[in-house]
Amino acid sequence: MDLKQLFYNGVSFSEFVKSENNEITERLKSRYDNIALDGTAVNFKNKVRYVLAFAENWCPDCQVSVPIMAKLCDVAKIDFKILKREGHEEEMKPFYEDGKAKIPTFAFLDDSFNVVGTWIERPKVIKELVAKGDNSYRRGYVNGEYDKDIVNELLEIMSR
Numbered sequence: 001m002d003l004k005q006l007f008y009n010g011v012s013f014s015e016f017v018k019s020e021n022n023e024i025t026e027r028l029k030s031r032y033d034n035i036a037l038d039g040t041a042v043n044f045k046n047k048v049r050y051v052l053a054f055a056e057n058w059c060p061d062c063q064v065s066v067p068i069m070a071k072l073c074d075v076a077k078i079d080f081k082i083l084k085r086e087g088h089e090e091e092m093k094p095f096y097e098d099g100k101a102k103i104p105t106f107a108f109l110d111d112s113f114n115v116v117g118t119w120i121e122r123p124k125v126i127k128e129l130v131a132k133g134d135n136s137y138r139r140g141y142v143n144g145e146y147d148k149d150i151v152n153e154l155l156e157i158m159s160r
Contacts (some may be wrong), residue, residue, distance in 0.1 A: 004113040006091055007052045010081025013070035019057050030056060031067035035147065037075060046058065046158045047116060050109040053082040054092050054101070060142060062104045062123050068150050069106055076158065095120065108157050117157035123149040 017028040051073055055062040066082065073080035085092065085103045092101040097120045108117040122130075123146055129137050140146065 003052065003109060003115070004090075007050055007079075007081050007109070007113065008085065009025070010052060010083045013066070013080060013082065016055070016066065016082045017056055021058075024057050024063070026065055028067055030146075031063065032071055034144070035071045035151075037071065039152065046102045047110050048076075048078055048108045048158065049111045050081070050113065052078045052093070052109060053080070053104050054085045054088060054095070054109045055082050055104040056085055059103050064142060064147075065104050065106075065119075065122075065150055068147060069104070069154060072151065072154055072158070078158070097121065098158075100133055106154070106157075117160055119154055119157055123153050125149050 015030070017025050017032075019025045019028075051069060053066060053069060055066050057063070057066075070080055072078075083091075085101055085105075089101050091104060095101075095105045095107060095114075095118055102121040104119075104121065106119040107115050108119075110116050121127075122141075126137055126141060126146060126149075129135075137146070
């Protein structure tokens with residue numbers, strides 16, 4: 001799999017947010033505009049030069065996490081591209097979780113396009129709740145209550 005070629009086949013966040021469904025477009029733009037990053041996010045050092053995402057704009061998990069990743073990349077001056085999951089399942093196989101192509105999947109790449117980390121679907125705290133059968137997180141999750149958890153997990157990977 002040529003990650004460099006895949007990366008350059010991706011679209012920007014501004015292209016990703018375009019949808020025939022105006023509600024989705026507005027939700028993604030609003031999430032991006034309203035993400036508050038503290039000094040930690042602005043001043044961290046990293047080896048990551050590129051982030052390749054596999055995502056779909058109709059997916060609630062993508063609507064939560066992709067705008068956060070886009071904002072972090074903009075602030076850190078990291079190139080960010082997005083590919084749809086549909087049509088790229090084969091390329092996603094190295095990133096499968098539980099034998100499935102889950103989205104969003106973020107592949108963090110160094111300057112030679114080597115994978116230095118991945119983040120898949122949801123933050124750990126949400127995955128733990130789901131594993132217990134607890135769905136009480138849903139409303140808070142889509143309304144930003146877990147954004148800080150997502151930011152912290154993404155920054156931890158980006159600063160390796």
